[in-house]
Amino acid sequence: MFSNRRDAGERLGDRLAAEGVDADIVLGIPRGALPVARPVADALDVPLDVVVASKLSAPGNPELALGAVASDGSLWLNEDLVDQVNVPQEYIDGQRDQEADAAQQKAHQYRDDGRLPDLADKRVVLVDDGVATGATAIACLRQVTDAGAAAVILAVPVGSPNSIAELETEADEVIALETPNDFRAVEQYYRDFGQVSDEQAMSYLDDDTDTA
Structure with a gap:
């Protein structure tokens, strides 16, 4: 059980850093993934941006x-x-x-121009707050791959085992902290899984944000 999205992101960032993940950029999926992605980007010491589906x-x-x-x-x-x-x-x-x-x-x-940042030959970590069906993650992974990324790692705190298995065919690597066999919904693994507004989500793109 994660306290909230930031707690999940801190644990996820620690895991990626411990595994020696080498990344050039972290991408979060608005809105709910941004509070998770910010600590991951900080742990890897790389910029944070978004990919949308x-x-x-x-x-x-x-x-x-x-x-x-x-x-x-x-x-x-x-x-x-x-x-x-x-x-x-x-x-x-x-x-x-x-x-x-x-x-x-x-x-x-x-993002003013609505486009992805330059991902050509970049090592990308794509972060979501959890995976249920995996539909949005797949669309985002394909968009990042089509943009010329050298490697794409999907990192999530929790996900359905079946969906994670399918996503492993789309990403170069999938890192999930928890893949419970009794998975029903992402929110059951968070004590606080409140809605994230666009304003809150965009605040996480600032390096100095301390939003909980």
Whole structure:
């Protein structure tokens, strides 16, 4: 059980530093990952920035992720789940456009030009506050890889064992502090898992932030 996102980030940063992870930059996924990513970036003594994707939810079930759309418009779909839920292509196309716009707007909110920093030949650590379906993480990992990163490590405090296994096929390495077999939701592993506002999240991009 983590006290809050900062506690999780400090433990995660200690783990990465102990393993000798060599990184050029840490990227957090807004909003909830930024309080986790800040201590990781500090532990590795590298800059912190963001990578953005928006979840594509199933019809009538916003908690069920069919996939995710990155801010560059690229789409990842869980094809098995799409077939299982029997989602029409028209719905997928409409949601893709909607979520791509949402991701692009979010990217511009955090970075004036809305673009990723220069990741060519960089060693990147991608941080999230936890992994349930892994949809958003996959979309972000692919965006970072397509940007020319030399290596991408996904680092999370906690995740579903099945999703972590799938993510290991997308990242060069996945580091997860906890992968409980009885995983149900990320928030069950935090004592405080309150909402993070965009204003709070953006404050973590400042090196001197001390926000809890």
